[in-house]
Amino acid sequence: MTMKNNPHINKALDVLKKSPLKLTTQRTRLIEILFKNGDQHFTAEDVYKEVNKYRYKISLATIYNCLNQFTKHEILKSVRLSGDKVYFDTNTERHHHFFCKSTEKLSDIKSSDVKISNLPKIPRGKKLESVEVVVNITD
Amino acid sequence: MTMKNNPHINKALDVLKKSPLKLTTQRTRLIEILFKNGDQHFTAEDVYKEVNKYRYKISLATIYNCLNQFTKHEILKSVRLSGDKVYFDTNTERHHHFFCKSTEKLSDIKSSDVKISNLPKIPRGKKLESVEVVVNITD
DNA sequence: TCTTAAATTAGAATAATTCTAATTTAATCT
DNA sequence: AGATTAAATTAGAATTATTCTAATTTAAGA
Known part of the structure; x- marks a missing residue:
């Protein structure tokens, strides 16, 4: 029932495939969730909560690892500002x-x-x- | 031997005196050190190291308390940006x-x-x- | 000088994030 | 397809900046 052919998801997955990063279940899952609705902003904790609403669980360590790797490979952009947490942004422009x-x-x-x-x-x-x-x- | 009549120090001290904050030894000492050279940027840890070069020691908790109180009363300005620490700025404009x-x-x-x-x-x-x-x- | 609310302090607690080291897995190589 | 291996995942410990706690001290006013 997962929406196939969502252009945001496909674009992000393409960038992932072109990167040297391995295409793991967790990374694919994260991209499907994060890019589902176009431009979004979230913290690692937001993602952890959102992801674990579903039966497929991903550890917090992996979420941090993935968000950081995605940022390094320009699938995400990180935004640091007042407050203690790092935000991630699906808009890399x-x-x-x-x-x-x-x-x-x-x-x-x-x-x-x-x-x-x-x-x-x-x-x-x-x-x-x-x-x-x-x-x-x-x- | 401490430089009397430094205008930056005096200005900050005046703001402190006009505030509801008590004029404690620690606060006076901090202002003397932080405002000695005009506009400066520093973290709590920077201040802790600098202060404790001298024989009059101030605890880290007090440094955090003072920097936060000074910020609330516009003796300092806080700047939060990329990176994990809060910076304080003697320029409140x-x-x-x-x-x-x-x-x-x-x-x-x-x-x-x-x-x-x-x-x-x-x-x-x-x-x-x-x-x-x-x-x-x-x- | 007495009083009292505010300030100072050491050390514990917290919160976000990173690290560690063991296990698993994706992708490559026969 | 099965073996190989470097990369990824994970739980939990460690780290770092900062705040909190609760006991003690002190500034400032009566």
Whole structure:
């Protein structure tokens, strides 16, 4: 009964297959769950709870391992911000975030929706890696 | 031999005196050390190491307590970003940061040095709290 | 000086994450 | 298909930053 031909799932699975990572049951299962509904944001604990609603159980260690490997191979993007937990994002494009301090939920801001100008020069000898904009909001 | 009349120290001490916080030996000592050189960024652990170079020791619990109280009373600002630790900043004005992933050091970007335009509208029912820009750099 | 709420402290507790070491498994090689 | 092996999974221990607890001390006002 699992929805076949979900384009988000297929795209993520393709990236996994092209990576040097092994195509394990756990990884496939995780991708099916995480990418089922397009762009989503979640913590390792969120994933652990969600996954284990089903009869196929995955250990927390594996969830951490997979999320980190997926991030390394650009199947996911990690977002670290105020608060103690790391968030993972199914959107791997360059973009920014709203972060609601009340609900602790993230939502995307398209990169093209924010214009940053006048950025001062990068300190001597350093090189630019990324620009992250977080718009903190509350209820 | 401690430098009297350091304006950064005096300013911070004044804010402390105007706050409901008690003027304890530890708090005075911390302010003298943290504000000695103007704008600085540090973690609780940094402060613990720095403080305990001197003969007057302050416990780690007190350092956490003080840094948090100082933040609540706007003597310091806290900055949370990629990485696991909270940074504290002697600059309490609205501003942004460079974060060097190699050295794990922060440096300030004046608010006026970044122009953000075109920010999408805040989701329904939410209100804006702050906009944080972090420019990640590397060696 | 007396009082008392707030501050300090050592050490225990917590929470997110990573590590360890044993077991299992996917993918490759006959 | 069966054997091989490096990678993956796992439970549980370890780690790290931070907060909590509960006992003691102290600042500041009466």
